[in-house]
Each structure stands twice: as structure tokens, then as C-alpha cells.
Amino acid sequence: MKDKSVFNPDYQNSDISSKIVAGLSRISEAFKVLLWEKAKLLGLSPIQIQILIFIAYHKPNDSNVSYLAKEFNLTKPTISDAIKVLHQKGMITKNYSLTDSRSYSIELSDTGIKLVAETDDFAFPLKNGLKDIDEASLQQLFGTLSNLIYHLNQNGVLTVQRTCYGCKFYSKHQEKDYCNLLKTELLNTDIRLDCPEYEEKNRI
Structure with missing residues (x-):
């Protein structure tokens, strides 16, 4: 029912679960704003930054188009386009499979490693918001x-x-x-x- 929507302030204010969902929505917006600000500063898209950070801290076996598409809930063509740009900018290298020339894993180049060092602090304001709890x-x-x-x-x-x-x-x-x-x-x-x-x- 519309009256019991988590986005209806009258209902939300009387239901703790709805308040929590609304709160998580606000935090999600803050995350996106912080990511966008960093992306604009470095001339990248948010998903390109997220891909670089993911590759930096996860197993090489998970650094491929199929897994990244599932990780970020995006289509394979969208991930492929982002990877293409990162490759053109010299931020990643592709390691092609010996058994399937269409399949490859992704590694950071020296340029990519330097960029991650400049980007993965974008969420610090969220962490700092927890310091007094x-x-x-x-x-x-x-x-x-x-x-x-x-x-x-x-x-x-x-x-x-x-x-x-x-x-x-x-x-x-x-x-x-x-x-x-x-x-x-x-x-x-x-x-x-x-x-x-x-x-x-x-x-x-």
C-alpha cells in the first residue's frame, strides 16, 4: 500500500525498519557523491575507479569481465567499455588466457597503482563519521x-x-x-x- 511506503514520512516515522531503510538510502547517496567528486577530479567515471580499486585488493582470478559484472551488478558490455578506457589510459594490462584468446584477466599497471593510491581515500568522510560512536x-x-x-x-x-x-x-x-x-x-x-x-x- 502507498500509505505504508518506506518513502512516506508519515509511515516511516512510526516504523523503525522503514527509518533504517531511509537511512541506508541517505548513506548510499553520500557514497555516490563522494565517488563522483573523486571521479571528476581525476577524469574518470565512478565505475572505472571502482574497478581499479577492486583489482588492487582482490585475487587475479576475480579480475575479469564476468566476475566484475556480477560484482557491480552491471552488464558485461558496460564493464568491457570501462576496461577499454582504462587500458587506453595505460592504467591496466590484460593477461590473455592461453586456451581462450577472448578471455583475459586484468592487472594494474604502474600508472594504475599510483592512481589507486590517490583514489581509495574517497570514502574516508564516511569512516570519519563513525569515530565518535x-x-x-x-x-x-x-x-x-x-x-x-x-x-x-x-x-x-x-x-x-x-x-x-x-x-x-x-x-x-x-x-x-x-x-x-x-x-x-x-x-x-x-x-x-x-x-x-x-x-x-x-x-x-
Whole structure:
């Protein structure tokens, strides 16, 4: 019903879940504004910056058109166009497959590495906004966000996620989170949103 829309202030103000959704929307807008400002400063598009940052911090096997399309919920042609521009600007190199000449992974060039050093601070204002919040509140907020991200992935809203909850190494031991790869119990603050060792567990 229209009256129960999360965007209807009258309903929103009486429903905490709607307030949270509205708050996440505001934060999403702030993220986009900060990214756009950095993109304009460097003469790149937002997605080009995001691709460069992703390649800098993730496995080479994930730095290809197909995976990047899923990561950013964009079409392969859109990602290919962005990569083409980055290649023309000398910011990336392409490593073609020995078995398939159409397939390639992407690495940063020296120019790309320097650019990432200038770009990946764009989200610092968001991080700085959390500095006055006490540790217990931050831990509670993180726990809520990590569960929400996993829920959205399980419902097909987020195509890719690399959080502990969806990993084959994750399990519950006596109602406690546990990593079977690290052989250790996981505290709330140990749960990862983007784990390098993540391997998707089989869905039943």
C-alpha cells in the first residue's frame, strides 16, 4: 500500500525498519557523491575507479569481465567499455588466457597503482563519521549490516558477497560463529564482509 511506503514520512516515522531503510538510502547517496567528486577530479567515471580499486585488493582470478559484472551488478558490455578506457589510459594490462584468446584477466599497471593510491581515500568522510560512536554500538551496527548483506545475497538482490555467513568454512558451534579454515571461534568483530579465503558454500 502507498500509505505504508518506506518513502512516506508519515509511515516511516512510526516504523523503525522503514527509518533504517531511509537511512541506508541517505548513506548510499553520500557514497555516490563522494565517488563522483573523486571521479571528476581525476577524469574518470565512478565505475572505472571502482574497478581499479577492486583489482588492487582482490585475487587475479576475480579480475575479469564476468566476475566484475556480477560484482557491480552491471552488464558485461558496460564493464568491457570501462576496461577499454582504462587500458587506453595505460592504467591496466590484460593477461590473455592461453586456451581462450577472448578471455583475459586484468592487472594494474604502474600508472594504475599510483592512481589507486590517490583514489581509495574517497570514502574516508564516511569512516570519519563513525569515530565518535562507542565500540559497543559499532559492533552492534556491524553485526546488523553483515547479516543484512547476507540476507540480500540469499534473496538474489546482491549477486556477489564474500561474507563469512555464506562461506563453506563457516559453521555454528554451540551457537557460536566458527571458521573451519582458521580453526577458531569468530567474535562479532571477526566476521568478514570481504574475505580473501572466501569460498561459496553449496546451497541446499
